[in-house]
Structures are given as C-alpha cells and as structure tokens.
Amino acid sequence: MSKILVIAEHLHGKLNPATARAVSAAVAVKPEAIDVLVLADNVDAVAAEAAAIEGVSRVLTVARAENAHALAAVLAPQVAKAAGGYSHVFAPSTTFGKDLAPRVAALLGVAQVSDVMSVEGAHAFKRPIYAGNAIVTVEANPAHAVVATIRTASWPAAASGDSKAPVEALALDVALPSHTRFVELQQGSSDRPDLQSASKVVSGGRGVGSKENFEIIYKFADKIGAAVGASRAAVDAGYVPNELQVGQTGKIIAPELYMAIGISGAIQHLTGIKDAGTIVAINKDGEAPIFEVADFGLVGDLFKIVDELEAELS
Amino acid sequence: MKILVGYKRVVDYNVRIQVKPDGTGVVTDGVKLSANPFDDIALEEALRLREKGVATEVVVVGIGPADLTAHLRNGLAMGANRAIHVVTTDAVQPLTAARAFLKLVEKEQPGLVLMGKQAIDDDANQTGQMLAALWDRPQATFASKLEIADGKATVTREVDAGLEVIEAELPAVVTTDLRLNEPRFIKLPDIMKAKSKPIDTIEFDSLGVEAHDHLATTHYAAPAKRSKGVMVKDAAELVAALKQKGLL
Ligand SMILES: Cc1cc2nc3c(=O)[nH]c(=O)nc-3n(C[C@H](O)[C@H](O)[C@H](O)COP(=O)(O)OP(=O)(O)OC[C@H]3O[C@@H](n4cnc5c(N)ncnc54)[C@H](O)[C@@H]3O)c2cc1C
Ligand SMILES: Nc1ncnc2c1ncn2[C@@H]1O[C@H](COP(=O)(O)O)[C@@H](O)[C@H]1O
DSSP: OOEEEEEOOEETTEEOTHHHHHHHHHHHTOOSEEEEEEEESSOHHHHHHHHTBTTOOEEEEEEOGGGGSOOHHHHHHHHHHHTTTOSEEEEESSHHHHHHHHHHHHHHTOOEEEEEOEEEETTEEEEEEGGGTEEEEEEEOTTSOEEEEEOGGGSOOOOBOSOOOOEEEOOOOOOOOOSEEEEEEEOOOOOSOOTTTOSEEEEEOGGGOSTTTTHHHHHHHHHHTOEEEEOHHHHHTTSSOGGGBBSTTSBOOOOSEEEEESOOOOHHHHTTTTTOSEEEEEESOTTOGGGGTOSEEEESOHHHHHHHHHHHHO | OEEEEEOOEEEOTTSOOOBOTTSSOBOOTTOOEEEOHHHHHHHHHHHHHHHTTSOSEEEEEEEEOGGGHHHHHHHHHHTOSEEEEEEOSSOOOHHHHHHHHHHHHHHHOOSEEEEESOOTTTOOOOHHHHHHHHHTOOEEEEEEEEEEETTEEEEEEEETTEEEEEEEESSEEEEEOGGGOOOOOOOHHHHHHHTTSOEEEEEGGGGTOOOOOOEEEEEEEOOOOOOOOEEOSSHHHHHHHHHHTTOO
C-alpha cells in the first residue's frame, strides 16, 4: 500500500493553495495515508491550515530557525530523512517544489516525475514534455520511492473542511548546511487576486505597448475582479514584474476565464493557459495564433475595445 | 576559476512537435536541432564572467550521441575555451546526467557550474538541483542576476512570489532563467577559430556512472486539443457571451 508525504509550501505563515492541489494528486493514488510535512521556523499556523485539508491523515512539523526561508539546500536533507517509510513524496510544481524536489530525489537516489498531470496507477503518471506539445505516460520503478512534482493547473485544490488531522512534531537528526543563505525577497505588494488561484485572469502582451498603458489592463482587471498576468514579451519590456509571466517558463494557470489582450499566442504562452475554462483573445491581427485556441475572439485595437468593454460593464 | 556549462542539444524551440501516430515517440527526423535556449544563456553568462576577469576558463559539456560535435563547436564558436563530449547513444535522464556531471566536476574542480533551469525537450527542470545534491554544494535555481565576489555567488532568483536574493558559497550550481542575459550571436571568424579548440571525448561507460533509467516512458500522446471558438464582432457581443456563460 502507498503512503504519501506531501511537502507543504508556505510563505509568511500562510499555506500556499498549491499544497492542497498536491494533496488532490495524492488522493488519486488511493494511498493508505497522506501526511503533510511542514518545515518552518514557526509551524503552528501553517500546520493548522494543512490539518484542515480533506484527505490529510497527519501533519508532521519540523520547527527550526534554519527553516525560516525555503532554501532547497537546507530543506532537502530534512525531507529526505522524513521520507523514510513513504512510497511517494509529492511537492507542488511551483518554483518552490521545482527547486526542492529534485534535490530530495537525488539524495534518495531516485528519478523524479516532474509536472504530474494525471495518476494512472501508483507508479504510472502522465506528464507534459516539449512545452505541452506531447503528453507522456511514465512508469517509475516500484522498488523505489516516487518523488514527483504536481502540475497545479491539472488538479483542483482539495477542500478544507472541519476535518482536523493530528499535528505531530517530528524530531529529525540531520546536520544542515550553512553554505546557502537567504538575503531578501522582493515582492510586489498587490491587493489583486493571486494569479495562480484566481478564477479570472486578464493578461496583457507586447501589444499593450508600455508600462503606462498597462494601467488599462489593471483597471479592467479590477473592474471584473480578475488577477493580472502578462506574456514574456511584456515582462521583458519592463511593463510588469516577472511574477506576472504566464507560460512555459512562467506560471501555468487554469482560471475559469482567461483574457489575452495584445498577446500573439506563441506556443510557450499557450502552454500556460491550456487548462483555462474560457479563453478570450483581443488582437488587431486576425491571423494571430491565439485565435486558434480562443473560445471568443475579437479582432481590433485593444485600446478601443477595452474602453468599450468597460463602458458595457458600467 | 573554471566554469562548467551544461550545453544540451534539443529540438529547436520554434518547431511544433508532432507525436508519432503509434504513440512510440515524437517525430525528430529532419527536425531542426539547436542549443537548449537556457544553456545558451548559461554559456553567455559564463563568457561574461570570464570577460570580467572572474573566470579564467569556460568549458561546455554535452552528453549525447557522436554527432553532438557540431553542436559543441557552436559553443566553442560562441567563446568557450574547450568542450567535453560525453558520448552515449542512450537518452540520458536527469539523474544520470547529474551523476555524469558529478564525475566531471570531481575531475575538473570548477568553481561554478552553470546549467539551464530546464531542457525544453524533457522539461524536467531537475539536473542542476540533482548535481548540487550529489555534490553536496549550494544551488541557486532560476537565476535572473548573478554576481560573484569574495568566494560567493549572490543570485537573484525568479520565484513565484517575486525576486528572491540568496548567497551561495562557491563552488555552487546556478541554473539560468530567461532574463539573465541575451546570448551573443556567433560571428563567422569565431566559427573558424572554434575549429582548432579542443573537444575532449569521453565514453559514457568509462565514467563509472550507474545509469539505470528509473523512469520508463510507455506512451506518447498528442495533447487534448482546444476546439476553435467563435469570433464576435464587438465588445457588446463579447460581454453578452461572457455573461451568458456566467463569467461576468
Ligand atoms: C525557452 C522559451 C521560453 C518562453 N517562455 C515564455 C513564457 O513562459 N511565456 C510567454 O508569454 N512567452 C514565453 N516565451 C516567448 C514567446 O515565444 C513569445 O515571444 C512571447 O510570448 C510573445 O509575447 P507577446 O504575445 O506579448 O508579443 P508578440 O508576439 O509581439 O505579440 C504582440 C501581439 O499584440 C498585437 N497587438 C499589437 N498592438 C495591438 C493593439 N493596439 N491592439 C490589439 N492587438 C495589438 C499584435 O498583433 C501581436 O499579435 C518563451 C520563449 C522561449 C524561447
Ligand atoms: N545531456 C545533457 N548534456 C548537457 N547538459 C545537460 C544534459 N542534460 C541536462 N543538461 C543540463 O541540465 C539542464 C536542465 O535539464 P533538465 O533537468 O533535463 O530539464 C539543461 O539546461 C542542461 O544545462
């Protein structure tokens, strides 16, 4: 029988919703137990959130000052140690999980399955390659633990309910390296919905033209309660910060509504939005590839159209 | 300081990959191959560190079949001092690649290993992290800025929350994100010069690396296709359509 350890991702004392998505993937394996591992300096708030996720059997915590920031070099030996007795170790396929999980896998001497889209069996999974242009089924060796990252856009977040899994402190006897140190996190403060979990996203591309012009994207997003995203070209041009990038090397998202405004629809961008419910494209070029995947397309000048959309909604 | 650069050859990023109808793989015959874009960025960064006097030697490393030579010559033409070609006909998975890199690291003793954050064929995003683990050294993934001074690397990392800055003592592994730099173009005279630069060839089997591929790929499929939708004529029609779906 399978026993799965899910690594909790958290920041500033809050559990990242990607963790509950990884729990959903764990549930799909139909294991005997799903334990969530919280590595932090202060574990209580995060552990309480994790304990409320449906399907979680236990929450294991390691409270150490060294765990104040998620440094893979510091966390990996602890995860590898805690992984003893588990058949699977899952982490969300976010920058946190992508950084940490391969380091854990290498310490355990096992291959890693990146970006699990579906579970076909305890050791068989589907995952994307070539920017999502092919989907492969891979089988991991059942003689070893499976280390995997979970493609968050493929999995709903497991519900949080009244369930209260027990929280247990774990004593891990591992020496931690000091060769890697956290300096700072530069984070854009925003009251807008979080790009990765928002139900609506409005994204702007190079067509928006400038940082100043991007205000119209923000304004429209606020009007409909959407998160803001961007293409790589818009980020590279300095219109918006990097954390707004959607696509192969940015965020992979699955909102109910995705509006691409002044975005051509390069494959690397489309990879990030394949799982969106409804895609709307607004572009002055009727031949833009984005129209091939759009549920609703509107050809025209984005500045005029966004104004008109706002007027329609007022 | 010596820098080792992971320099993988992949299907060019402009190629639209087709899955073979029988599900046994993707079509690679006659398809354009190029350096992994993230590896060109890694090489560019290494060259800039050498130009700044931080590094003395830049070595590109490719693990792959015999015809990888032309690809490694491109790395040399871009400016690497020499190349190491680990020859194998087998597709090498990240753990195996990391183990092979560890052997080279033990021999070459670099101060820094630069790799792409991911290879755009397998999209694994693992090798750099795995090497750092096996080597028991720091890792700084998804770098968009790199400074080397006083025996340490200060790296700005593109993370989901924004930009994270960490310090890593050298030697270390750094993996590159797209905004780290813009790789230079290769000039004709450099192609000529590259012809006389050395490429060390090492048989994979002679490295003594355990090469069990722990993951078996059993099937390839094309992704589910999104059906083409409808074109609306104006903003009013769009709003009406989205309201009808309950999205506005
Ligand atoms: C390895 C690799 C990884 C990458 N990863 C990503 C990624 O994660 N995310 C990503 O987005 N890209 C990524 N890219 C880049 C990608 O290939 C494209 O270059 C990028 O997505 C283009 O952004 P864009 O659509 O905004 O710009 P463009 O392709 O320049 O398109 C701009 C569009 O705006 C339209 N437009 C201009 N003015 C107006 C107007 N007034 N009104 C209406 N429409 C207008 C134009 O018709 C055009 O279609 C990656 C590339 C590589 C090589
Ligand atoms: N066969 C290889 N030859 C050279 N470098 C490689 C090879 N495989 C992986 N790498 C390096 O590891 C990085 C990440 O690859 P991956 O983990 O497969 O996504 C690549 O960008 C390369 O720098």
